[in-house]
Amino acid sequence: SQLAEENLWALSVHEGESVTVNCSYKTSITALQWYRQKSGEGPAQLILIRSNEREKRNGRLRATLDTSSQSSSLSITATRCEDTAVYFCATDASGSFNKLTFGAGTRLAVCP
């Protein structure tokens, strides 16, 4: 079973709109990471949010973490065509970041 999983398989928004991707996880964690993977590329880390943090920002990106409900969200404001990608959350039960478990990913389409 997945230790981390995104709640929606696919989303589509118009450029300029905001969008939120959600993730739930099943184990106690020290941190949760959000990655983005564009077509033909490897995943790229967007945000790492630690278990003692409730929110973290990176430009137009905002991640939240709720350890009580074991869930996280990644919000993107003012979306652009180049935000089109698959978004993954990832956790490591060991706390050492050495063996990440990725969710299945949410495919976000911003431009047709």
Place this chain on the structure above:
Amino acid sequence: NAGVIQTPRHKVTGKGQEATLWCEPISGHSAVFWYRQTIVQGLEFLTYFRNQAPIDDSGMPKERFSAQMPNQSHSTLKIQSTQPQDSAVYLCASSLDSAETLYFGSGTRLTVL
């Protein structure tokens, strides 16, 4: 900084043949990771090295798969007697010692006919 370099980008093998995938980590990174990505299973951890030493290979299929890191500038993933179910994108990543951020290469797409 060229990032993590993986070669070849695409490899097609016949069933039963051997496939060797190459990874050049970012210079100065002490940890190298291998992941496999398929539509059905998603991204799966295979193995990782730290300072060239194998640390955890718990994700590697015990038969036919092996990984090595003979020097700090490259790692290889070898699959013997390839099977159609080995078809996947194999991703290599490297990181600094803390491993808080993995830097992935673009992957090698392996197709076993």
